[in-house]
Amino acid sequence: MTHKLIHWFDIPVDDIERAGRFYSTVLDVQLTHLQAPPDFVMKWFPSEDMHGGGGLIQGGGRRPTRDGTVVYFNGGEDLNTVLNRVEPAGGKVITPKTGNDQSGYVAFFLDTEGNTVGLQSTK
Numbered sequence: 001m002t003h004k005l006i007h008w009f010d011i012p013v014d015d016i017e018r019a020g021r022f023y024s025t026v027l028d029v030q031l032t033h034l035q036a037p038p039d040f041v042m043k044w045f046p047s048e049d050m051h052g053g054g055g056l057i058q059g060g061g062r063r064p065t066r067d068g069t070v071v072y073f074n075g076g077e078d079l080n081t082v083l084n085r086v087e088p089a090g091g092k093v094i095t096p097k098t099g100n101d102q103s104g105y106v107a108f109f110l111d112t113e114g115n116t117v118g119l120q121s122t123k
Helices: 016-027 079-083
Strands: 008-012 032-036 040-044 053-059 071-074 092-100 104-110 116-121
Touching: 016 040, 016 053, 079 092, 079 104, 079 116
Parallel strands: 008 053, 071 116
Antiparallel strands: 032 040, 040 053, 092 104, 104 116
């Protein structure tokens, strides 16, 4: 298969504004708000590809979980830069930066909603 497999992802949240502030702070990005009646609201992460990103979603029967699918965000040049913003923004680091220069580095945190989220970087 030569095409990109990930089309979109939703990160379920209980409080869209709190989660939006958290991710904006941690990832240093602006999210786009979408009111989508009848029963959910979203905030999208910036993406050059309209069908290659994702967002936060409140409602629609979706619930945050620590035990579900893990989304990994790009940690940039050194994922500690992003990871160091997690706790001041209200999240909790659950696995600090680990790995090596050959396979790359990962870290995990809990967001303000209780989701486990990953970071990945090459350094």
